[in-house]
Amino acid sequence: MVEGLKIDPDRFLKTFDLFSSIGWDSEKGMQRLSLDENDVRARRLLVEMLGSLGASIKYDEAGNIIAEIGEGRDTIAIGSHLDAVPGGGKYDGALGVVAGLEVLRIVRESGIRLKHKLALIDFTNEEGSRWTPSLMGSGLSTGVYDPGYIYSRKDRDGVSFGEALERSGFKGERTNNLANNPPKYYLELHIEQGPELDTEGIKIGIPMGIVAITVWEASFKGESNHAGTTPMSVRRDALAGFAKFAIGVREHALKNQGLIRITIGKINIHPGVHNVVPGFASFTVEARSPDPKAIERAEKLLKIIGETIAEEEGLEFEIKRSFTLDRTYFNEEVVSTIETVCRDLGLSYKRMWSWAGHDAQNMARISKTGMIFVPSVGGKSHSKDEYTKDEDLVNGLKVLLGTVIRLDRM
């Protein structure tokens, strides 16, 4: 019960299960890449359900589904995404969409007249698993990206985003882009994806923003040589240089783990055969921090570590930034409203940082934005073992609904 509005946990959880079933494989996890057969089925179901609520539905240039109910000059928008990483879980993205749908239903059924229009947005290709970059739908709709660039992005099978969008039936007009009709507020409910809330037994996380991210492409160049005839001491082994680098970098991140997270997620070596000393190793380094200065210091450290190893091992070290995303701050009015709602509902909460990217960071450019996190058991995410308890799903819905109502009355 939120200020006279009745929540039906059963209906909400059943709707969530219905969406979860589309593309779910208990062995392989979720099979619902952006605009694939399952994603299109889930989107059609969403449109059908929104239609039966009497919502007005439009698509924008990115194929984002934008449904509105009610009247008013300004809009409170709720958004998230139905696409999943390959083999991912049921909760990431879908929770936010289904909870938003439920909020629209509850408001519609209650007969309460809000001062704002209420919108639900399903963003296209948030994950970036089928086409890079991630946050594609929100990025195009808020004017971060140019449509020419986005439409020409190709998936692994060579299918461009433009082609797939056209075929899906969800291609809409540029005039519907969110940059042309910015909601006043934007809210996104999401699983935390990390272990903090679960470990600390806190019910609701309220992100102050999204951490800054920098990705570097780095490499060690040595000399490919015969694994038999080349004595150990004269080798210029690029993979050995990499191993020393990985350990040095990790040591720094472990010592400073409240402040920075550093990941080496990709490595390729050349020639990559068992009987040749690797002459080349290229890899990515990704750093995330709520403090951009921590990333700058990390960058200097990466260079020092790499150059020192290069000197020791007779290698050449190169590093360059390939991607940078500034820290995003969420709107203080929205953040403190969510806090108030949690207090009113008697739910424990804490301010925190989102260490993952979300469409909310693009929406923060055009709307007063905030997010609501619910606990992920064991912090598992992008995995079929991703799990959030029903009770926490319902708590998320309650906070989302409560925040909509509070913002409407401000």
Next chain:
Amino acid sequence: MVEGLKIDPDRFLKTFDLFSSIGWDSEKGMQRLSLDENDVRARRLLVEMLGSLGASIKYDEAGNIIAEIGEGRDTIAIGSHLDAVPGGGKYDGALGVVAGLEVLRIVRESGIRLKHKLALIDFTNEEGSRWTPSLMGSGLSTGVYDPGYIYSRKDRDGVSFGEALERSGFKGERTNNLANNPPKYYLELHIEQGPELDTEGIKIGIPMGIVAITVWEASFKGESNHAGTTPMSVRRDALAGFAKFAIGVREHALKNQGLIRITIGKINIHPGVHNVVPGFASFTVEARSPDPKAIERAEKLLKIIGETIAEEEGLEFEIKRSFTLDRTYFNEEVVSTIETVCRDLGLSYKRMWSWAGHDAQNMARISKTGMIFVPSVGGKSHSKDEYTKDEDLVNGLKVLLGTVIRLDRM
């Protein structure tokens, strides 16, 4: 001048240059994979030159070219290979074939009557770069491998060895296989491929045999997790485990480098994207040693290092042997004959081990076998920068010819 036989260094080096030119690209190094267009051209040139010497030429089941001159109950065979690794050098393999051809020419032109037949063998696919396994031609011809297995091996384009051999025109009869007509002696002149002779200023290396080789497939299994939301301390990062392993293993090999050489030449990680903590890393470990006990000790050490890291890092470690090749001893009579020849020629020499595999190790099963090494400048090998001085090529030819004559008279 070897015991009345006249060497013509110019002719020898010109012939060597002629073979070197087939497939040579000054940017990309040698382009002469087994039975490709260039290898077939080089083989045809060899057959033509051998034919004009009046040699009798046959092909065996593996497409090895076997040319014989002279008469006698027993045969002294000289062999090597014309195929090269992709982007390799001019010397590896080709030196032995061209020097062997030159020995046949010199003997033929001298009119000297040897007690043995003299044979030259060009082995097919020694390198194993187009089809695995390496030493394929000698392996099939000496009975190590079954033709069914070898013929069905496929290259990267799906072309089987059987098809390519048929098409090349070099497919011969099983009755010509060396196992059915074992030469009494087998000699192979090769570049060292390592830096020992060059560094020590020694002219000729005389391998006592070929080191034992073991290859393991190993892996660390952790958990793939979100690079943002997963705090450093709870990660189960398979690549971090690998890095610690690589350093531990290398430390052991560096401390014991006269005894063992250990190489990690191949690694694959999963999922291998910049924003996911790698949950799986699989890699090869290869160890070579003249002492099989050193390899057994290394195997135990690999297990201890891997299991210790797995325990520390919350990973699972697996390792299993994927390939084992016993140490090969060369024939003492041949080895000491080569020593005598070096002394007679006034060339500095040393006994050593071959850390690389050669067709000689298959031939050692059926013939009294020995090898002759000449210095590789800087120890470079399997590289377009592979280089051996003309003077050393000619020294190699002299020792080869001298050894043939000495063995013939024993």
